[in-house]
Amino acid sequence: MGSAQSRRIDRVAAAGALIALAGCVWLPFAVSRANRIVAGVPAGIGSAGAPGYALALLAVLALVAALYPDRGRRPAFALASAAALAAILPWALGRSAVTLLAGAPAFARVSVGGGAWLTAAGAAVVWFAASQAASRRTLGYAAAGLVAASWALAFAFGGLDRLSLVMEYAVQRDLFWSAVGTHLSLVGISLGIALLIGVPLGVAASRVGLVRDVVLGVVGVIQTVPSLALLGLLVVPLSLLGLPGIGPLPGVIALTLYSLLPIVRDTYIGLAGVDPAIVDAGRGMGMSRLQLLLRVEAPLALPLMIEGTRAAAVTIIGIAAVVAFVGVGTLGVLVFLGWGQQADDLILLGALPMVVMAVVADGSLRWLGRAVVSPGLRGDLR
Amino acid sequence: MKRRWTGPLLAAAAAGAFAYVVSRQDWWAAALAGLFPSLPQTVFPTATVGELVIQHLEVVGISSALTIAIGVPLGIWVTRASGKDFREIVAAGVDFGQTFPPIAVLALMMPLLGFGFAPAIVALSLYGLFPVVSNTVAGLDAVPASVLDAARGMGMGRWRMLRAVEIPLASRVMMGGVRTSVIVNIGTATVAAATGAGGLGSPIFSGINLQNGAFVLEGAVAAALLAVIADAVLAQVEEALAPARA
Numbered sequence: 001m002g003s004a005q006s007r008r009i010d011r012v013a014a015a016g017a018l019i020a021l022a023g024c025v026w027l028p029f030a031v032s033r034a035n036r037i038v039a040g041v042p043a044g045i046g047s048a049g050a051p052g053y054a055l056a057l058l059a060v061l062a063l064v065a066a067l068y069p070d071r072g073r074r075p076a077f078a079l080a081s082a083a084a085l086a087a088i089l090p091w092a093l094g095r096s097a098v099t100l101l102a103g104a105p106a107f108a109r110v111s112v113g114g115g116a117w118l119t120a121a122g123a124a125v126v127w128f129a130a131s132q133a134a135s136r137r138t139l140g141y142a143a144a145g146l147v148a149a150s151w152a153l154a155f156a157f158g159g160l161d162r163l164s165l166v167m168e169y170a171v172q173r174d175l176f177w178s179a180v181g182t183h184l185s186l187v188g189i190s191l192g193i194a195l196l197i198g199v200p201l202g203v204a205a206s207r208v209g210l211v212r213d214v215v216l217g218v219v220g221v222i223q224t225v226p227s228l229a230l231l232g233l234l235v236v237p238l239s240l241l242g243l244p245g246i247g248p249l250p251g252v253i254a255l256t257l258y259s260l261l262p263i264v265r266d267t268y269i270g271l272a273g274v275d276p277a278i279v280d281a282g283r284g285m286g287m288s289r290l291q292l293l294l295r296v297e298a299p300l301a302l303p304l305m306i307e308g309t310r311a312a313a314v315t316i317i318g319i320a321a322v323v324a325f326v327g328v329g330t331l332g333v334l335v336f337l338g339w340g341q342q343a344d345d346l347i348l349l350g351a352l353p354m355v356v357m358a359v360v361a362d363g364s365l366r367w368l369g370r371a372v373v374s375p376g377l378r379g380d381l382r
Numbered sequence: 383m384k385r386r387w388t389g390p391l392l393a394a395a396a397a398g399a400f401a402y403v404v405s406r407q408d409w410w411a412a413a414l415a416g417l418f419p420s421l422p423q424t425v426f427p428t429a430t431v432g433e434l435v436i437q438h439l440e441v442v443g444i445s446s447a448l449t450i451a452i453g454v455p456l457g458i459w460v461t462r463a464s465g466k467d468f469r470e471i472v473a474a475g476v477d478f479g480q481t482f483p484p485i486a487v488l489a490l491m492m493p494l495l496g497f498g499f500a501p502a503i504v505a506l507s508l509y510g511l512f513p514v515v516s517n518t519v520a521g522l523d524a525v526p527a528s529v530l531d532a533a534r535g536m537g538m539g540r541w542r543m544l545r546a547v548e549i550p551l552a553s554r555v556m557m558g559g560v561r562t563s564v565i566v567n568i569g570t571a572t573v574a575a576a577t578g579a580g581g582l583g584s585p586i587f588s589g590i591n592l593q594n595g596a597f598v599l600e601g602a603v604a605a606a607l608l609a610v611i612a613d614a615v616l617a618q619v620e621e622a623l624a625p626a627r628a
Contacts, residue, residue: 011467114494128471224613225606226569232586232602235595236417245595318483322573325590335489339576344493351489355482362481 012129013066013078020085020122021059024052027115030093032100033164035107042113047099048092055092055119058085062126076139078130083143085123087150089116094159101162109164111345168345176334180353183330186320187357190252191313194259199305201260202267203293212268219261227319230254231326251323251330258319259312266308270301300377303369310365317358321350393611393618400611404432404604414596424596426585431604438581438608441499441571445506446564453511453563454556457518458544472515479512484570492577502579506570510563517559521552553623561616568609572601582608 023029028042029052045052062081065074097110131140154160161167169176205212222230231254235245243249274297282296324332334350337343403409407430414424429437459465460472488505495501525548533547549556575583582605589597 012471015468111493117494125471128474132470221610224565224609226572226609228569228572228583228586229602229605229609232589232598233606235598235602239595314481314483318485321483321485325587332485335485336576338489339492339497342497347489347492351483351486354486358481358483358486359478 008070010066010070010074010078010129010133012132013126014063016082016122016125016127016129017059017063017066018122019125020062020119021056023115023118023120023122024056024059025115027118028113029115029119030096030100030113031111032104033109033111034105035109040111043096043100045092045115048096049099051088051092051095054088055085058088059119059122062123066126066129075130075134078126079134079139079143082123082126082130083147085119086127086147089120089123090151090154090160091158092116093163094154097162098159109167109345110162111164164345165348168343168349172334172346172349175329176349176353179329179331179333179350182328183317183320183354183357186248186251186255186323186328186330187313187316190255190316191259191309193252194256194263194312195309197256198260198263198308199267202264202305203271205264205268206271215264216268219257219264222257223261227254227258227322228325230257231323235326246327248328250326251320251328254323255316255319258316262308262311262315263305264308266304266311267301270304271297273304274300299372299374302372306365306369306372310362310369313361313365314358317354317361321354389621390618393614396611397615400607404435407431410600414600417599418596421594421596423594426588426597426600428584428588431600434580434582434584434601435604435608438568438571438605441502441506441574441579441581442564442567445503445571446510446560446567448503448507449510449514449563449567450560452507453514453559454518456511457515457556458522461519461522462540469519473519476512476516479509480516482509484509484566485573488570488574488577498578499580502571502574502577506567506574509570510567513559513562513566514556515559517562518552518556521555521559522548524555525551551625554620554625557616557620557623561613561620564616565609565613568605568612572605 024045029045030043030047031040032043033040045056048055058081062078062085065078065081068074093112093116100110101108127140127143131137134140161170201211201215205215225233231250234250234253238245238250278300279292279296282292287295320330321332321335324330324336331350331354335347336350338346338348338350407425410431411425418424426434456472460469487509488502491501491505491508495504529547529551530543533543538546571579571581572583572586575581576587582601585597585601586605589595589599589601
């Protein structure tokens, strides 16, 4: 059955290759501007010279690989073309920037165009399809290493420093790193407070029905309120208490409130889901109620509590951007400055690290959640 | 099966009361003037609360309609034989997309599409897709194989099975995805006011810029009420779609 199926075309990889090809020939690959603010002039893949044409050729190769009958080598071939696409992309961007800026004044700049983004997305789809079909994972790791090395080299020698995003970073370096620091510390502090409040609330909810109904109801309603509105609603009560309605205080309060729902809910679900027979066994061993909670129930509920923390972290990394409106210097400051000046690359400079933070927090807490599953239970699942 | 009427009635009453309160601009003016006696101007001058709510619902309504029109068919397609190949990549994309901060999606759309109403619509409907697609797939997956077998045994074709059996059984879970998507949209649309999309974010931003707490509160109260009541109404719809049990 396997051979009959694998001889069909790989439709996912074919779609990815077509997306990459569309990125190469259809949308502007790069956009040049005479200065930071004026409307851009789109430039095609030709501005990237040889690396640009190599991208288009590789997209065609990936398409051929996806459509050609599989005799066992297709995944490796498709993976190699996706990796080559990803590895050559920064060199094409760098060459495009150098070409378009030749003879232009110092404040002219070149931004990454929609075509380059689309090519990257298409390469990612081909990569995904090929690694699903591949029998061994080593090839994928090797390809990823190659791509990372190529990007590092392109930053050092490939003219990427002429890209608007990189120039924007060079100008805003201090603001950027202080925004990253503020963003992370705001999220960290709020998450810490939310755990200190949320875990006991979750424990109480698993013990008393009334507490469960009230607490889950209230945190559920808070979660629905738009973040900007919640910040606005905090202004008046805080100023009535003589506290600042603007600044880190309302920011921390808002982020803590938004973190509560996932943490309380998952702590509750985790504790409520513990098998009563296990609790009984602990009781039979003469454990006190506190011992039962700390040594039996909490370890079993821990994976879900970490899942709640993960959901909270991913949510508030985004909301921390909105907090910039009440005068806290998070990454939102860069996004909103960019919106105000219609400076696209300043927006990207604020938004991209947020995405990276969310993806890293998501991946690492998912990993931690799996790692703390009790070995006995893991045996059960297999 | 007995249906409970208190929930739907309460949600409808809350929605009606909200619509009425929002239409009484004089109440807002009086309340805000009373709360902020020292401010020279206490009501957002550009539009009434009612107009802002309608603007907001326009943005959310159009983007949610687009989301449903794309997300539900996409979710159905990847569970059919013809779209099975794409199931893994769509699931991975949806998982990845849900870790994106909504503000980042909004922010990343601006360089590609420019500023104003239309880019905000595109960003909101794109971000709204993730819960709709994942719940559509989850709902259809949860239909028991025995039920499908019975339907097949009754001689139903694939199309009729989807329409008469699978979608009705999955509709509650699908609606859960729509609810999440709409509520997130209402929140993100508030922030989208900063990009020129209009709506209830405008008085909040204007109030922050002018250091006018009354404008901020006007927009914040209306936006919070809108989100909470929309959630309550959609929760009732979700409840009503629960398949009847014998």
